[in-house]
Amino acid sequence: MKFLMITALMFAALAFAGENDKSHTPKSFEVSGKKAVFADFSEATYYINYDLNQKIASVKAEIILETTEAGFPVFDSVVAPTSVLFDGTSVTTIEARTPNGETTLRLVNKQTEAGSHTLTVIVPLSALIDFSDAGVKSAFWTSDLDERNFLERYMPANFEFDQVKMNFVVKFLGAKNKQVIYTNGNITELDSNTFKISYPSYYTSSSIFFHTVPQGATTEERFTLKSIDGRDIPAVVYFSKSSWMGSLANLKTKTTAVFHELESDYGPFPHPSITVLQAGAGGMEYCGATMTDFSALGHELFHSYFARGVMPANGNAGWVDEALASWRDDGYQTISTLSGSSAMSSHEYYTRTTDTAAYSFGKRFMGYLDSKLQSKGGLKPFMRYMVDKKVFSPFYVEEFIKEMSTFTGISVEADFKKYTFGSGNMFARDLKSNPAIHRKMTVKEMQNYL
Ligand SMILES: [Zn+2]
Incomplete structure (x- = not known):
């Protein structure tokens, strides 16, 4: 019974996924006289081919997307595509920086009308892959400490705000051994070397875990x-x-x-x-x-509850789940006073990465909020409420703050403003200080663990 209710809730969440995507789509910007417009991807099917004889791999992405403004549609792929079709017509793409240099992305180099479109992109797959006589080891592991390290590291994808119904069709051409796939989607074996994987519609570019190895590895x-x-x-x-x-x-x-x-x-x-x-x-x-x-x-x-359950819609919301996770790691300590400040919530608009102050100052800030909310049972009842009501609805930090004030009846706006929207302070962003305990590896380092 409870399961049925949960299922019903999840479907209700899905019905709003499109709406939530639209309200969290980044605003358009001008670059070299072109208007870059972000899109809402509704579905993406990725044909992933591993050729074990030639020891090469590629991905063909078929994406259905919608834009609400005329302009040059935005997507991202770190690897330069070898072929791109937009609404069936061959086009080129351009890499561009966002206005304040926060991040790099890719534009379809074609002025298009607002509406529903198709985008087909082919890219070589060369990151985190290792061919041997036994088969292939390949993974799409991610990081949020460096930009462009989600799915776009490997294949065409959208920014993290967007929930997309994704499917993989994975083919191992010429495989002599069986390949095993570890993934958080639903796998169907189409034939001995071809697998279809269907992922839930609430997944974003940071949701998918995929790792394949030859059987026995x-x-x-x-x-x-x-x-x-x-x-x-x-x-x-x-x-x-x-x-x-x-x-x-x-x-x-x-x-x-x-x-x-x-x-x-x-x-x-x-x-x-x-x-x-x-x-x-x-x-x-x-x-x-x-x-x-x-x-x-x-x-x-x-993080399956906070980060990949209650999901951040952008880099400025990304610190919340790291602060909460670190607060849990330290045994949910309550602290009544807090000194210092940070800019965890107030980086430039298109920032995609998480401020590492989350692990230290952010953790203490959660302990401070727990103290402030003592009369309402502390912070944990609000966290449970967020999982119950806001799971799979990517949020801006401003929405998180509003939810907290509304749920608890205690105004926390001024606290977030003071401690997380600061500037030029002792807890300024420092991406080089990769925290030891929750250290995140670079794609290069991960190569050793395929
Ligand atoms: Zn973490």
Whole structure:
């Protein structure tokens, strides 16, 4: 019964996904006399081909999108496309910087009318990929500390605000061994070397976990976790056989403990499955999935509720979930006074990355809010409310603040303004200070953990 209600809620959330996308679409801007207009992607199908004989890979993306203004449509792909069709016509693309230099993106080099369009893009796939005689190791792992490190690192995608119904059709041409795929979508085997993966419509460019290896390259354990809403949630924990450390038993025990801790604090697990890869240093979160070292497992699974459940719509909202996760890591400490300030919420408009002050000052700010909200039971009842009501609706930080004031009946606007919208302060953004515990690896570093 509860499960049915949850399902109904999720469908209700989906019905509003398009509306939420439109209200969070970044505003257009002028670049070299061209008006760059952001689009709402409704569906994207990615044909991912691994050619094991020639040891090359490519992706063809078929995207259906909608623009509400005439101009040059924006998308992103770090890799230069080899072919682009817009509404069936061959076009070129241009890389451009946003007005204040916050980030780089790609424009379809064609003046177009507002409305529904199709975009077909082919790109070579060369990041995080390793061919061998046994098969191919490939992953689409992400980072939010450097710009353009979500799905756009590997294939054409939109900015993080946009929820897109995504499908993968993955082909392993000439594979001698079976390829295993670890992912947080629904896999169907079309034939022995072709797989279709369907992802939920609420996914964004930071949601997908995808990792393929030749069978035998990893050690795994599969089990189910009983949710408080009655679901049996399929879980897999695994690591590479070449990994020098790791115990599947410990990984399963800790995953299970954290799962129950989070369900008791924030309600039923928001995702239909759990995937945990133990690898590397620090960790990165996905919807119901993580690649993480053992010590950061709790932190990363927490992100299935805040980051990949209650989702940030842009870089200036990205600190909220890191501050909350770090606040949990330190045992939800309450602090009554706070000194200092930060600019975590007030970076330039098109900023896509997360301010690392979230892990230190942001964590203390949450402890301060917990103290301020003591008469309402602290911060955790509000967090549970957000999961219940706002899961899978990407938010701006201004909306998060408004929700908190409304839910608690205590005005917190001035606190957020003072502590997170500051400038020129001791907790200014410093992307070089990659925090040790929740350290996020670069794509180059991740290559070692395929
Ligand atoms: Zn984190």
